[in-house]
Amino acid sequence: MKxxxxxxxxxxxxxxxxxxxxxxxxxxxxxxxxxxxxxxxLFSLSIALILGFACSRLNPGTNYILSLSATVxxxxxxxxQLVYHAVFQKFLALFSMLGVADxxxxxxxxxxxxxxxxxxxxxLLLAPIPLLIIGYRKRRLTFSxxxxxxxxxxxxxxCECFLIAFLLLNMGSQAPYSPYDIYYHNVSTDMTVEHxxxxxxxxxxxxxxxxxxxxxxxxxxxxxxxxxxxxxKASVDTSPNxxxxxxxxxxxxxxxxxxxxxxxxFKERPGTSKNEYTGMxxxxxxxxxxxEGFSRFVIDEKRTPTLYRLKNEGFVFEHYYxxxxxxxxxxxxxxxxxxxxxxxxxxxxxxxxxxxxxxxFTLGQQLKRLGYTxxxxxxxxxxxxxxxxxxxxxxxxxxxxxxxxxxxxxxxxKDYWPQSDLQLMEQSIPDYMDSEPFHTYYxxxxxxxxxxVSGNQMAYRNYEAVADLPYSETTKGYLACQLELExxxxxxxxxxxxxxxxxxxxxxLGADHIPYNDKPVCDELAGxxxxxxxxxxxxxxxxxxxxxxxxxxxxxxxxxxxxLPTISNLLGLDYDSRLMIGQDILSDAPSLVxxxxxxxxxxxxxxxASTGSATPLADESVSQEYLDSMSADIYNRFTVSxxxxxxxxxxxxxxxxx
Numbered sequence: 001m002k003x004x005x006x007x008x009x010x011x012x013x014x015x016x017x018x019x020x021x022x023x024x025x026x027x028x029x030x031x032x033x034x035x036x037x038x039x040x041x042l043f044s045l046s047i048a049l050i051l052g053f054a055c056s057r058l059n060p061g062t063n064y065i066l067s068l069s070a071t072v073x074x075x076x077x078x079x080x081q082l083v084y085h086a087v088f089q090k091f092l093a094l095f096s097m098l099g100v101a102d103x104x105x106x107x108x109x110x111x112x113x114x115x116x117x118x119x120x121x122x123x124l125l126l127a128p129i130p131l132l133i134i135g136y137r138k139r140r141l142t143f144s145x146x147x148x149x150x151x152x153x154x155x156x157x158x159c160e161c162f163l164i165a166f167l168l169l170n171m172g173s174q175a176p177y178s179p180y181d182i183y184y185h186n187v188s189t190d191m192t193v194e195h196x197x198x199x200x201x202x203x204x205x206x207x208x209x210x211x212x213x214x215x216x217x218x219x220x221x222x223x224x225x226x227x228x229x230x231x232x233k234a235s236v237d238t239s240p241n242x243x244x245x246x247x248x249x250x251x252x253x254x255x256x257x258x259x260x261x262x263x264x265x266f267k268e269r270p271g272t273s274k275n276e277y278t279g280m281x282x283x284x285x286x287x288x289x290x291x292e293g294f295s296r297f298v299i300d301e302k303r304t305p306t307l308y309r310l311k312n313e314g315f316v317f318e319h320y321y322x323x324x325x326x327x328x329x330x331x332x333x334x335x336x337x338x339x340x341x342x343x344x345x346x347x348x349x350x351x352x353x354x355x356x357x358x359x360x361f362t363l364g365q366q367l368k369r370l371g372y373t374x375x376x377x378x379x380x381x382x383x384x385x386x387x388x389x390x391x392x393x394x395x396x397x398x399x400x401x402x403x404x405x406x407x408x409x410x411x412x413x414k415d416y417w418p419q420s421d422l423q424l425m426e427q428s429i430p431d432y433m434d435s436e437p438f439h440t441y442y443x444x445x446x447x448x449x450x451x452x453v454s455g456n457q458m459a460y461r462n463y464e465a466v467a468d469l470p471y472s473e474t475t476k477g478y479l480a481c482q483l484e485l486e487x488x489x490x491x492x493x494x495x496x497x498x499x500x501x502x503x504x505x506x507x508x509l510g511a512d513h514i515p516y517n518d519k520p521v522c523d524e525l526a527g528x529x530x531x532x533x534x535x536x537x538x539x540x541x542x543x544x545x546x547x548x549x550x551x552x553x554x555x556x557x558x559x560x561x562x563x564l565p566t567i568s569n570l571l572g573l574d575y576d577s578r579l580m581i582g583q584d585i586l587s588d589a590p591s592l593v594x595x596x597x598x599x600x601x602x603x604x605x606x607x608x609a610s611t612g613s614a615t616p617l618a619d620e621s622v623s624q625e626y627l628d629s630m631s632a633d634i635y636n637r638f639t640v641s642x643x644x645x646x647x648x649x650x651x652x653x654x655x656x657x658x
Contacts (some may be wrong), residue, residue: 009142010063011052011154017071018126018471020077022197028121030194036179040197044167047199049158054147054504058578063143064136074623078125079118081198086114087517089324090596093189093203095209097347098350114517125503141432176219176635177598185216188343189326190597192508201363205345213345213646216639220259224277224300237278241569241577241584246656258643258650265640271577272565272587279522281545285505286372286571287492288363290333290552291485292418294511296540297525298479303354304486306493308544310507314544315552321559322511322539323595332512332560332584337362337394339564339580341594341641348645353390358651361564361580363439365397366573377428378443379405379419389442396441397651399428408457416457418481421446429495436501446484449517451477456483475521482642502546506570510563511541533599533610554633558593579650583635594634602630 022044026033055066085093100235115122135141146154153215176182182191186208208214221296247267254260301308314626325331331342339361342348344528352359359365367638368374375397382388382400391398401407405427407415421444434436446458451474453459459477462484466476496502514537515521522536523529530536541563558566561582568575569584583589593601605622606615607630643649 010056014048014052018044023533036195043200046161047152048157053151079122093345095203101158123297141285201595206219218495229367238273242271243576249656250652258647266578271580272584277586281570282572283505287507289509292444292511293515295514304489310544317541320541321537329512335560339582349390350386353393353413357648359394359466362394367439368395373438376441379424386564418445418448425488425491445480475524478521506545558585559593574640
């Protein structure tokens, strides 16, 4: 009996190892084991048996070295996923993100910080390494060569585990967000980890990197009516913001099913209506700022009087959100600038730039067609996240460190980190303010983590202004960084006013993301622990012009993909609201905010996907039928955004306009 156990030791060892890593990781990350644990077990056993076969075909010493190497790689990989999630609140799709892997080195300080913060989980996941070494030395674990027949029998068992898992998947529901849908349609990297485990997610991601991502099918028959409605008001044009697109011609000439599905979806949407604010800023200069790591807690009447003024004298958005998208800053820009939801597992903006996608509805392209001077500025590398391709593709004459911006240097000759937003304004303003009408886009960087006064130049520079605040050093460092943005905004507004053009210039400011690696900072500034799935992401959006005599309060729930259609309507541009996932906040369309984990906020409720709970916002109960309908609608919105990116759908529009 002992000999028989010894023969199968490599297989038993790897089954125990992989199951331990997957289940321990699951408990650490999700704090429980869900009903789909059977899939994690079956897929884990399959992978474990294959590893056992690979590490049992040579002599005992070599088999041990192979087993130890595989154990170290597995344990380190699970630890890396743990730390990556601590930094970005997302799991790492390794193969899909290879194109920006080099940029991970820019986050080494942040990673080091989170290694310490995740130390208990890391030790738990590294435990198999010393246990293997001790077990081998005490001869409790042996790795004898397994006969081919026995090895093939174990490979057969691996195939059986896979087959059982596939049968269970196909026997269950195929509805949106079911295990079947998540597995076969690559709905979400995070959902794949939760339902199938880290190794299965990585295996599927590798397959997608080679063979392409699987197709998703729109739920056209179940489209919810959460989106668009129209109420006629006297003397106000409430016709849809839509172009005269020949969708039937696109359908007839569609090269594939994706284009057909998209066309049918857009054709059936009514779009959002024009309203009393349509054309309010027609012909105005436009300055659009994506503010690095910006949160609503930055704005203070005394510390940031310019930001306070812009927030409270323009459109005042009471319920604006900046969800934590997948690729950090780049995905935040993508949502702000395109009105589309970012796609999980890739850097959407980078992909659009590399492929040269038609980006006709971005402000850069729309306003360039109207004869505006269009520029974009950044006080970090102009090539970071592939912006040297993506931003010119959106219409911008793109400037940054390396092709324009002159960074400040430390005494040792190194560039400051982060760079100054005030200096960004100082260097750029002379470039464009005498060239009306102009559209200028800024991607700032002064608010970048880490918020350590000893290593963050902007925190150090502005620390004296926050030194006496009753907060932790990290929180004071965060506020100090953002004071550099305040300085830049003060200069910008002053220049507009001194030149007499503030009253026909509109400023738009939204965040790329909240300080996602520093929830304790947000908790401290809020004065209580923020709910992590939804409340944490509430933010501020600024839309201001010197021509506004009174502020306009907006009570609608809204988010970053709504910026582009909202400002397009305010500028009176000819755009098609049906072709954007975001919607004009000032229209009569019902509220809708989508989050990456498929939580949502609508007019009726706040739905938290992590808890499965719906909190009503009106005096009526929320039925399961309504939640199912909203789930289908949100599924469509994510799927449509992905298909628009993958098919370069907007290129079909121009040739099918009258």
